Amino acid sequence: MPTLLVIKASLFGDDGQSSQLANAFTSRWREQYPNGQVLCRDLAADPLPHLTAEAVAGFQAEATERSPTQQASLAMSDTLIAELKQADAVAVALPMYNFTVPSTFKSWMDHVARAGVTFRYTEAGPKGLLETGPLYVFCARGGRYQGTENDTQTRLIEMFFGMLGFAEIHFTYAEGLALGEQAAAEAVGEARERIALLPLSVREGSQ
Template sequence: MSKTLILKSSILGDYSASGMLTDYFAARLDEPGIKIRDLADAPLPMLDGDGAMALRGGEHLNEQQQALLALSDELVNELKEAERIVIAAPMYNFHVPVQLKAWIDLVCRAGVTFRYTDKGAQGLLENKTAIVITTRGGLHKDTAHDMITPYMRTILGFLGITEVEFVYAEAMGMAEELREQQLDDAKKQLTRLARG
């Protein structure tokens, strides 16, 4: 069983600050069998009407729907098996990349990762922690422009993951000195988190 699941979502490849920080964190884990899924390198399909019907299961799914359901099951199993989930969530136009949103749409499944009760939704993924590494070109933390922090906290809480730590590296498109300071601060936080 993999203790840590790492999700990358940047489209920038070797130039990605969030990718570099997730690699930095992974390199400091004293843990075999870390599962890393690069959502930009191997993009997931975007959910459409047929896909939404597929995620409900049933006996009358066509071949494409069966394949999507099997993929969703695989992603959900990775999530269930992990004790810690590390999500790289760079800010693109004030929100998460579509690659990460595709993953979210495929793992949020009623009766599988959450359920509805008479008191509202209840997450079914318990005893897990999450780290969200979010990089931004400008300075957005603690402002109305930061839609990633409340969104990711809401999504993870919806699934039952309420112990979430955010690691910020901002000013990636600003002055070099500020960028380097932000990256250095993020690395220090990640080193502390890796040591547990």
């Protein structure tokens, strides 16, 4: 039974444009995989704490040496990583805040990037340790940044998820959402049209 993990980072929950695009994709995914399951990690409804030096030390410490706080941080990190490992496809609803990803999503990234667990260091650079399927990213932005030097998100997502082992990444952009009602409606409409054409697949062997 294939599993889709949906990660939502909008401060506005399901009212956010990125969340609505991810929901549209999820509906299409459910039609393709009626026996599949969907896991949702809403980072606005259930925000993660920022990574601390104590938590990092706990990741590296022996089990008997961890403090209760470190044990709790490790358990949370393990849960997030387990969700990724369970997923046969991942969808990320990603708004742009101040030229970058939401801080809640950055906290998620910090808790799943664990050397020796989700990636390892090599002389050629980091190498992913996760068995992954496709990643679908739904970017909602007030201005227009795609293809410009101000699009800091796209390369960050490619680098980060590539480090974990994701080789297939699909981006869908809805831009100019703050440039008037007509521009916003056109951007969302075009994004939904692209969602309808996205190739749907899951991790090999999961069907």
